[in-house]
Amino acid sequence: MIYTTIDTFYLIDEQLTNSPSRKDGIDEATETSLRIYGCDLIQESGILLRLPQAVMAPGSVWLASKLEVNPRKARQVLIIFHKMECKRENLPIDHLDLYSKIYVDLKMELSRIERHILKEMGFICHVEHPHKFISDYLATLETPPELRQEAWNLANDSLRTTLCVRFKSEVVACGVIYASSRRFQVPFPELPPGWKVLDAEKSGIDEVCRVLAHRCSLPKAHYLPICKD
Numbered sequence: 352m353i354y355t356t357i358d359t360f361y362l363i364d365e366q367l368t369n370s371p372s373r374k375d376g377i378d379e380a381t382e383t384s385l386r387i388y389g390c391d392l393i394q395e396s397g398i399l400l401r402l403p404q405a406v407m408a409p410g411s412v413w414l415a416s417k418l419e420v421n422p423r424k425a426r427q428v429l430i431i432f433h434k435m436e437c438k439r440e441n442l443p444i445d446h447l448d449l450y451s452k453i454y455v456d457l458k459m460e461l462s463r464i465e466r467h468i469l470k471e472m473g474f475i476c477h478v479e480h481p482h483k484f485i486s487d488y489l490a491t492l493e494t495p496p497e498l499r500q501e502a503w504n505l506a507n508d509s510l511r512t513t514l515c516v517r518f519k520s521e522v523v524a525c526g527v528i529y530a531s532s533r534r535f536q537v538p539f540p541e542l543p544p545g546w547k548v549l550d551a552e553k554s555g556i557d558e559v560c561r562v563l564a565h566r567c568s569l570p571k572a573h574y575l576p577i578c579k580d
Contacts, residue, residue: 360472362516377577387572390511392435399431408480408510414465418476429457439574481506484524494537502531505563512562522551526559 372382390410397407400423402416409415416423426449433447447454469476485502505527509515514523532538 479520481520481524525551
């Protein structure tokens with residue numbers, strides 16, 4: 352049996368279908384699109400800030416950079432997101448004045464949101480990412496480099512879904528490897544079954560594959576205004 356993290360934050364289907372945004376009148380399609388859009392912003396900002404993938408995986412760039420021992424200053428994060436916003440809104444990319452009221456307000460809001468996230472998580476911030484299990488498991492198999500890259504890409508895509516709060520990282524990793532193996536027609540170990548090595552069930556693997564297939568079928572996400580007047 353593998354124990355890698357605390358299980359208290361995993362959600363059941365009923366909790367997902369009754370999320371705070373759903374209770375606030377946001378439909379499932381909009382919720383999914385905004386989740387993907389937010390993850391796209393995290394990925395883009397992580398690249399611009401030259402952060403490793405492990406930082407981009409937890410979902411909060413400033414907080415995660417500290418947790419993963421790759422800290423970035425608040426001003427660095429705010430400047431990058433300001434430039435990204437200007438680019439996405441087709442506005443001139445102007446300099447974010449560090450002495451302006453706008454910057455001061457943004458920095459205060461950033462600190463407030465960090466405290467809120469920590470409180471909601473009960474200050475339990477250690478998690479295992481599926482990427483680690485993918486690297487370790489594929490190292491034991493003779494697989495082409497293309498399969499490894501596909502598995503890594505699918506692991507990144509899984510962060511844009513609710514899989515990370517439904518299944519342990521090793522289950523997601525196993526589903527990612529299984530999906531990649533089928534695409535490249537590489538036999539998945541059967542004795543014992545590949546998913547048993549990572550303490551996963553076939554039903555969980557199938558669900559991971561189903562969610563990833565659905566994610567790949569969706570168009571590029573865009574920001575959708577949802578604020579009420």
